[in-house]
Amino acid sequence: xxxxxxxxxSVAAALLIATAGLIFYIDTSSSSTVPVLMYHTIDPKxxxxxxxxxxxxxxxxxxFLARHHYNVVAPEKVVAYTRKxxxxxxxxxxxxxxxxxxxxxxxAFPLLKKYNLKATVFMITDKIGEPGMLNWRELREMxxxxxxxxxxxxxxxxxxxxxxxxxxxxxxxLAGSKKRLEDGLxxxxxxxxxxxxxxNDLIKETARQTGYKGGxxxxxxxxxxxxxxYAIRRIKMSSTSVSPLILWGKISRYYAWFKERR
Numbered sequence: 442x443x444x445x446x447x448x449x450x451s452v453a454a455a456l457l458i459a460t461a462g463l464i465f466y467i468d469t470s471s472s473s474t475v476p477v478l479m480y481h482t483i484d485p486k487x488x489x490x491x492x493x494x495x496x497x498x499x500x501x502x503x504x505f506l507a508r509h510h511y512n513v514v515a516p517e518k519v520v521a522y523t524r525k526x527x528x529x530x531x532x533x534x535x536x537x538x539x540x541x542x543x544x545x546x547x548x549a550f551p552l553l554k555k556y557n558l559k560a561t562v563f564m565i566t567d568k569i570g571e572p573g574m575l576n577w578r579e580l581r582e583m584x585x586x587x588x589x590x591x592x593x594x595x596x597x598x599x600x601x602x603x604x605x606x607x608x609x610x611x612x613x614x615l616a617g618s619k620k621r622l623e624d625g626l627x628x629x630x631x632x633x634x635x636x637x638x639x640x641n642d643l644i645k646e647t648a649r650q651t652g653y654k655g656g657x658x659x660x661x662x663x664x665x666x667x668x669x670x671y672a673i674r675r676i677k678m679s680s681t682s683v684s685p686l687i688l689w690g691k692i693s694r695y696y697a698w699f700k701e702r703r
Contacts, residue, residue, distance in 0.1 A: 474523070474667060474674075475514070475518075475519045475522050475523065475529065475533055475534065475535055475673075476533075476534050476535070476676055476691075476692045476693070477519060477534075477535045477536075477537055477657065477673060477674065477675040477676065478534060478535065478536050478537065478675065478676055478678050478692065479492075479537055479538075479539065479659065479675040479676060479677050479678060480492070480494060480499070480536070480537065480538040480539070480545075480549075480678050481493070481494075481538065481539050481540060481542070482494070482540075482542045482544055482545075483495075483496055483499050483538075483542075483544050483545060483548045483549045484496070484542075484544040484548065485497075485548075492539075492677065492679075493680075494678065494679065494680055495680055496548040496549075496552075498680040498683050499548065499549060499552060500552050501683050502678070502682065502683065502688060503552050503553070503555075503556045503558055504556065505685060505688050505689075506534060506556070506558060507556040507557070507558065509532065509689075510532065511532045511533070511534050511692075512530045512532055512533040512534070513533075513534055513535065513536060513558045513559050513560075514533060514534075514535050514559060515535070515559045515561065515590050516535065516537075516561050516590055516592065516631070516632045516655060516657075517631065517654070517655075518533075518535075519535050519655070519673060520654060520655045520670045520673075523668050523670050523673065524668065524670060525668075534692050535559075535561070536553075536558065536559065536560035536561070537560065537561045537562075537563065537634065537657060537675060538560065538561070538562050538563070539563050539594055539634060540563070540564075540565055540568075540574075540594060540598070541562055541563070541564035541565055541568060541569070541574055541575045541580075541594065542573060542574060542575070543573055543574055543575050543576070543579065544573075545562055545575065546575055546579040546582075546583065550583055550586075550588075550589065553588050553589065554586065554588065557588070558588070559588050559589070559590070560588065560589055560590070561589070561590040561591075561592050561632065562575070562580075562583065562589055562590070562591055562592070563592045563593065563594035563632075563633070563634035563657070564580065564591060564592070564593065564594055564618075564622065565594045565595065565596070565597065565598045565618075565636075566593065566594075566595070566596050566617070566618040566621045566622060567596050567597045567598075568598075569621075569625070577625050580622075580625065580626060581625070581626060581627075584626050584628065590632065591622060591626060591630060592622075592630060592631075592632040592633060592634060592657075593615070593618040593619050593622060593630055593632070593633045593634070593653075594618070594633070594634050594636060595614040595615065595618050595633070595635075595636055596613065596614050596617050596618045596621075597614065598636045599614060599636060600636065600637060600639050601614070601635055601636060601639045601640055601641075601644050602639045602640065602641050602644070605641060605643045605644055605647075608643070608647070611643070611644065611647055612647055612651065615633060615644075615647055615648055615651045615653070616651040616652075618633075619633070619651060619652060619653070631652070631653060631654040631655070632653060632654060632655050632656070632657065633648055633653045633655075633656050633657070634656070634657040634658070635656060635657070635658050637659070638658040638659030639658075640656065640658055640671075640672065644656075645669075645671035645672065648671055649671060653671075654670070655670045655671060655673060656670070656671040656672060656673065657673045657675060658672055658673065658674065658675065659674075659675055659677070676691060676692070678691075
């Protein structure tokens with residue numbers, strides 16, 4: 442064997458060992474991090490850019506999760522895995538949708554039933570029953586199905602860090618929306634999603650004090666702890682996430698790990 446070949450083999454072996462070590466490290470450090478998918482509007486009318494998703498693309502994504510036997514969980518499981526109260530199965534993912542557009546009921550809900558997948562809808566309570574938004578009949582039907590968890594997206598969808606200077610208004614946005622949903626659904630509402638991902642320590646503490654068991658955001662500050670159940674990270678989904686390889690990569694622990702360290 443020539444010297445060049447020996448060097449090439451040594452380099453290849455070193456790269457293989459380094460890659461295996463990195464994979465092991467990522468698996469260990471992200472063993473309780475649930476990839477939480479974030480959707481908004483799912484409708485055939487419009488373009489195919491995020492946050493808009495065509496129903497046909499959404500179905501391909503749901504079909505992928507079902508065919509590959511993903512553990513698709515409700516938000517209480519996300520919290521349990523994040524706090525390491527339960528061991529998270531390897532292929533685990535959660536599905537969420539913000540705002541409460543009626544097209545979720547029209548296009549997404551039938552697909553969730555078809556593939557028997559769980560999801561969470563975060564509803565802006567001041568918009569319940571408005572044109573294009575979910576109404577009480579639709580919210581109750583989805584909630585009663587056992588597949589869809591209804592959470593709060595506040596009363597009026599404000600930028601909460603600005604609202605938080607007025608603690609009474611902040612509490613009304615969080616507690617008021619929670620009470621309205623609970624009264625309308627006849628069941629507890631335990632989770633909130635901060636509009637546009639905006640939060641601070643006061644907002645998280647107010648969410649805890651008003652009875653929420655967890656809070657979801659988009660991209661929290663790097664100072665936020667990975668196991669903070671009131672700052673649960675999510676992954677924005679788009680129509681480009683449709684090929685099996687891209688979709689697998691986006692909902693894997695590796696994507697979330699590298700995203701955290703950009």
